[in-house]
Amino acid sequence: xxxxxxxxxxxxxxxxxxxxxxxxxxxxxxxxxxxxxxxxxxxxxxxxxxxxxxxxxxxxxxxxxxxxxxxxxxxxxxxxxxxxxxxxxxxxxxxxxxxxxxxxxxxxxxxxxxxxxxxxx
Numbered sequence: 001x002x003x004x005x006x007x008x009x010x011x012x013x014x015x016x017x018x019x020x021x022x023x024x025x026x027x028x029x030x031x032x033x034x035x036x037x038x039x040x041x042x043x044x045x046x047x048x049x050x051x052x053x054x055x056x057x058x059x060x061x062x063x064x065x066x067x068x069x070x071x072x073x074x075x076x077x078x079x080x081x082x083x084x085x086x087x088x089x090x091x092x093x094x095x096x097x098x099x100x101x102x103x104x105x106x107x108x109x110x111x112x113x114x115x116x117x118x119x120x121x
Contacts, residue, residue: 006075009107013099020076021107032072032112039065066105067093073108 005025011017022028039061046058074089080100082091092101 007111009103011100011103013103014080014097017077017079017100019074019100019104019107020078021104021111022073022075024112028072029112032069035068035072036065039068066101069108069112070101070105073111074104 004023006020006022009019009021011019043058043061043065046054046061049055049058070093071089074092077087077089077092080087080092080096082096085091087096092104
């Protein structure tokens with residue numbers, strides 16, 4: 001048996017671009033959960049607040065969590081250059097097309113097994 005520790009996802013929005021998304025494994029699940037547990041709990045707490053400043057803080061934490069997911073789950077990008085250089089996960093997050101970040105995030109969360117409802121909880 002041969003096992004690939006990643007899968008290739010072809011962008012629907014950006015033809016010719018493909019994403020290497022890490023497949024979930026026991027070790028990777030533990031690693032990711034360690035990275036997100038505190039921020040996710042804090043974001044949930046702040047989201048429940050009525051204070052607009054805390055709502056804003058919750059939105060910021062949600063974006064930071066998405067960034068964490070992207071950098072954790074995206075192994076590589078093919079068919080995209082950012083400012084004349086081959087795209088990397090870090091470069092995609094910092095200066096790449098936001099729509100592609102959204103596609104990658106959706107694929108990563110699907111691989112991790114998170115539905116939209118589970119992401120909120």
